[in-house]
Amino acid sequence: EVGAAWDRPGQSTGASDPYAEHYLCVEEVDRVRLYISSAALVRLTGDGQPCVRNMLFVCRTLLITVNATVRQTLRLSCLVKPAFPCPRRCFCQIAQPGFRWPPSAILLAGTPKHVRAYVASTEVVERLFAQSSLQDYLRKLEQEYEESVQRLNSTEPSPGEVEGERTRLLRRRVTELDPVVMELQQLRLKMQELQDIETLLKDEDIDLKRLAESEESSCLETIHTLKSKIISLLIPPEEADNNDLILEVTAGVGGQEAMLFTAEMFEMYQNYASYKHWQFEVLEYCHSDLGGLRHAVASVSGPETYKHMKYEGGVHRVQRIPKTEKQGRTHTSTMTVAILPQPTEIDMTINSKDLRIETKRASGAGGQHVNTTDSAVRILHIPTGVAAECQQERSQLKNREKAMQMLRAKLYSMKLEEQTNKRQYARKIQVPLALFSTPSGFSPCSCYVS
Amino acid sequence: MWWKVFSACRVYLAPCFRVKSHYHCRSEDTGFLGAVAFLNALSRNPCRFIHDKMTGINCVTYWQKIFEENGISEPQQSSEHIISHVLGGKTIHNLTEEALSRSLTTEQKQMIWNLCSKRLHHMPVQYVIEEWDFCALTLKIKPPVFIPRPETEELVSLVVSELAEEEDVLFSVENAGWQNSHRAARPLFLEIGCGSGAIVLSLLHFFKQSYAVAVDKSAEAVNLTRQNAERLCVQHRLQALQLNVISDFQKLTRICGSVDVIVSNPPYVFHEDMSGLMPEILRYEDCDALDGGTDGLKIIKAILQLAPTVLKDRGKVFLEVDPRHPEMIQNWLQACTGLQLTYRATHRDICGKLRFCELQRS
Numbered sequence: 163e164v165g166a167a168w169d170r171p172g173q174s175t176g177a178s179d180p181y182a183e184h185y186l187c188v189e190e191v192d193r194v195r196l197y198i199s200s201a202a203l204v205r206l207t208g209d210g211q212p213c214v215r216n217m218l219f220v221c222r223t224l225l226i227t228v229n230a231t232v233r234q235t236l237r238l239s240c241l242v243k244p245a246f247p248c249p250r251r252c253f254c255q256i257a258q259p260g261f262r263w264p265p266s267a268i269l270l271a272g273t274p275k276h277v278r279a280y281v282a283s284t285e286v287v288e289r290l291f292a293q294s295s296l297q298d299y300l301r302k303l304e305q306e307y308e309e310s311v312q313r314l315n316s317t318e319p320s321p322g323e324v325e326g327e328r329t330r331l332l333r334r335r336v337t338e339l340d341p342v343v344m345e346l347q348q349l350r351l352k353m354q355e356l357q358d359i360e361t362l363l364k365d366e367d368i369d370l371k372r373l374a375e376s377e378e379s380s381c382l383e384t385i386h387t388l389k390s391k392i393i394s395l396l397i398p399p400e401e402a403d404n405n406d407l408i409l410e411v412t413a414g415v416g417g418q419e420a421m422l423f424t425a426e427m428f429e430m431y432q433n434y435a436s437y438k439h440w441q442f443e444v445l446e447y448c449h450s451d452l453g454g455l456r457h458a459v460a461s462v463s464g465p466e467t468y469k470h471m472k473y474e475g476g477v478h479r480v481q482r483i484p485k486t487e488k489q490g491r492t493h494t495s496t497m498t499v500a501i502l503p504q505p506t507e508i509d510m511t512i513n514s515k516d517l518r519i520e521t522k523r524a525s526g527a528g529g530q531h532v533n534t535t536d537s538a539v540r541i542l543h544i545p546t547g548v549a550a551e552c553q554q555e556r557s558q559l560k561n562r563e564k565a566m567q568m569l570r571a572k573l574y575s576m577k578l579e580e581q582t583n584k585r586q587y588a589r590k591i592q593v594p595l596a597l598f599s600t601p602s603g604f605s606p607c608s609c610y611v612s
Numbered sequence: 613m614w615w616k617v618f619s620a621c622r623v624y625l626a627p628c629f630r631v632k633s634h635y636h637c638r639s640e641d642t643g644f645l646g647a648v649a650f651l652n653a654l655s656r657n658p659c660r661f662i663h664d665k666m667t668g669i670n671c672v673t674y675w676q677k678i679f680e681e682n683g684i685s686e687p688q689q690s691s692e693h694i695i696s697h698v699l700g701g702k703t704i705h706n707l708t709e710e711a712l713s714r715s716l717t718t719e720q721k722q723m724i725w726n727l728c729s730k731r732l733h734h735m736p737v738q739y740v741i742e743e744w745d746f747c748a749l750t751l752k753i754k755p756p757v758f759i760p761r762p763e764t765e766e767l768v769s770l771v772v773s774e775l776a777e778e779e780d781v782l783f784s785v786e787n788a789g790w791q792n793s794h795r796a797a798r799p800l801f802l803e804i805g806c807g808s809g810a811i812v813l814s815l816l817h818f819f820k821q822s823y824a825v826a827v828d829k830s831a832e833a834v835n836l837t838r839q840n841a842e843r844l845c846v847q848h849r850l851q852a853l854q855l856n857v858i859s860d861f862q863k864l865t866r867i868c869g870s871v872d873v874i875v876s877n878p879p880y881v882f883h884e885d886m887s888g889l890m891p892e893i894l895r896y897e898d899c900d901a902l903d904g905g906t907d908g909l910k911i912i913k914a915i916l917q918l919a920p921t922v923l924k925d926r927g928k929v930f931l932e933v934d935p936r937h938p939e940m941i942q943n944w945l946q947a948c949t950g951l952q953l954t955y956r957a958t959h960r961d962i963c964g965k966l967r968f969c970e971l972q973r974s
Contacts, residue, residue, distance in 0.1 A: 537762060554706070560748070
């Protein structure tokens with residue numbers, strides 16, 4: 163439940179939680195909650211640049227951070243089992259008959275649905291805000307914001323390209339810091355109001371006192387929400403969160419049964435996309451002769467698709483009695499899902515000279531001399547050797563566009579992977595090995611290097 | 613018991629005769645191969661096919677084998693296209709797993725049998741299913757009107773990109789009057805040799821405010837263009853006329869007025885290459901839509917002679933031609949003095965062949 167029973171997960175489960183940390187739910191996405199331990203957050207903000215890029219929520223009960231160095235130092239802790247472990251299972255459960263929603267999460271009145279639910283227990287928030295490190299960090303952010311704004315306003319438009327780059331970076335930083343600074347200013351105003359109300363409380367008039375008390379409670383509430391909002395805004399978003407994506411499913415181990423499972427999963431993703439009002443366009447769909455799906459590719463577009471679907475990648479396993487089984491033995495079969503973010507025009511440009519487009523009409527005179535119905539197109543990116551093909555449509559132009567889409571997504575995911583690997587490697591070689599074996603995980607350590 | 617066998621035999625014989633006559637028409641059938649084909653034909657009893665339990669996928673493999681045995685080109689794609697058309701999808705990939713593994717109804721099987729029999733006579737798939745995709749549109753196709761080729765889709769995207777560039781140029785030039793910018797947003801097209809109307813309808817679909825005139829020698833082509841325009845709800849922006857660009861030269865200039873762009877996929881096959889074309893094309897498509905004379909330039913020259921009289925100033929002509937033509941056209945233009953047309957560029961198609969010519973009225 164949002165806003166309730168987050169403080170001590172050990173109590174709810176009954177098992178003794180050795181770490182006894184407070185956990186803050188910073189995001190609720192389709193009834194799945196994203197937790198961050200308060201200690202971790204404090205430590206991040208205390209050292210300046212927050213370096214946890216991803217907080218992976220995971221099925222069932224574990225909180226794992228993706229960042230390699232942080233993983234070594236933060237402990238895995240058990241949390242209260244969330245209502246729905248992951249959007250995929252969540253959706254399967256919703257789709258079944260006889261399903262009833264649990265008591266719904268109570269979002270604050272006025273918060274739009276797409277905004278993260280950031281209500282946290284007051285204790286946790288107050289503790290966080292009491293930390294001087296957080297205050298320093300917020301002050302630094304404000305300073306940076308003011309400086310950047312001043313610099314942007316003072317620079318004159320000059321024709322040099324270097325200048326343009328700098329102003330672009332500045333502008334981007336300003337847009338990033340804008341919401342945090344706004345909230346901070348609002349917080350200050352509210353604190354001022356609270357002080358005024360407190361002076362009123364000391365007044366002798368009973369009516370005024372009552373008024374002041376009621377106003378005080380509402381003021382405290384708003385302050386509390388503002389503080390939680392600021393905390394949640396401090397967590398940096400993933401750069402590709404808002405991108406559209408390409409979803410690729412492949413049958414794995416298990417033969418016929420694996421292919422049937424793959425077909426079911428693909429249909430499930432299709433229904434999920436329609437439930438979220440996204441566009442789901444099938445780019446490739448390879449049947450197998452005996453029924454089932456061997457390999458399929460689809461393009462999913464809509465708001466925040468990558469953010470919701472990025473954790474679906476990997477190998478999925480099913481253990482069940484297959485339809486084809488006569489004796490009733492349980493079999494395990496697998497299928498893999500790959501999620502590739504689609505780059506925007508700015509993120510990724512491909513030179514058309516690097517591409518080789520292959521079609522069935524290539525040989526011979528072509529044109530009016532030939533009439534073929536085979537409009538399959540295969541595009542090969544010569545420097546990297548990545549190829550994408552499409553034979554989904556009857557029109558060759560549309561097949562070419564779809565193949566280009568798939569190629570761009572593949573190249574972009576390769577580029578992103580390269581970048582993350584570089585980053586991880588750079589961190590790994592800097593962190594000394596001794597810190598990996600620290601027993602008490604939450605001791606403040608200076609191992610964070612930007 | 614015996615009467616059942618007898619009635620079965622009678623039914624068996626009837627289609628056997630029909631198919632046998634078909635086989636005797638084929639010139640390649642000789643001796644042993646012919647006998648084998650004949651026996652294969654015997655085993656294809658329509659009644660048995662229609663009454664047997666079959667799913668979509670089984671049907672595809674069944675007919676693929678038959679097409680292969682009879683030497684039909686692209687056996688797998690033909691069978692897939694026909695059967696997915698009967699099942700309601702555009703391609704077999706658009707149909708769900710479930711739809712393909714369902715048993716077919718008798719009507720569906722009857723329809724598949726009829727369509728595949730047509731394909732066995734080397735009828736192109738587009739004529740068999742009477743529709744095909746072109747760019748973002750689905751067009752109705754009927755014999756003998758010329759079937760749009762994939763290269764022509766690139767002609768359309770070339771026209772669109774060139775006009776977009778022109779619009780940028782016009783907007784940036786300071787002297788560009790209101791009329792110029794107005795024209796770039798809604799150009800007036802003339803298509804010569806519209807066929808099924810593929811090019812002109814795609815352009816109208818893209819430029820939502822423009823108007824077009826489409827001209828073709830054959831009445832069937834003009835009717836089909838009008839039908840497709842109605843299907844796509846652009847009939848109020850299109851004027852389709854039956855005119856011959858060579859003989860009705862004067863009438864054409866009078867009707868068209870001045871247009872911004874002339875676009876055409878004229879008949880450009882050299883006369884000597886005509887006999888070497890596939891049986892699908894020779895038997896069913898209109899030869900007048902393919903034959904361009906001895907050097908393939910008969911219609912192209914007529915279009916280029918018409919162009920200066922019909923085009924506005926700085927209007928463009930886009931043509932799809934044979935790879936040997938760009939050089940020939942350039943030479944002919946140099947020889948032909950007094951024609952107010954400059955050769956701007958040759959563009960390649962995705963197979964790398966010199967396919968499209970761009971000319972401009974000077």
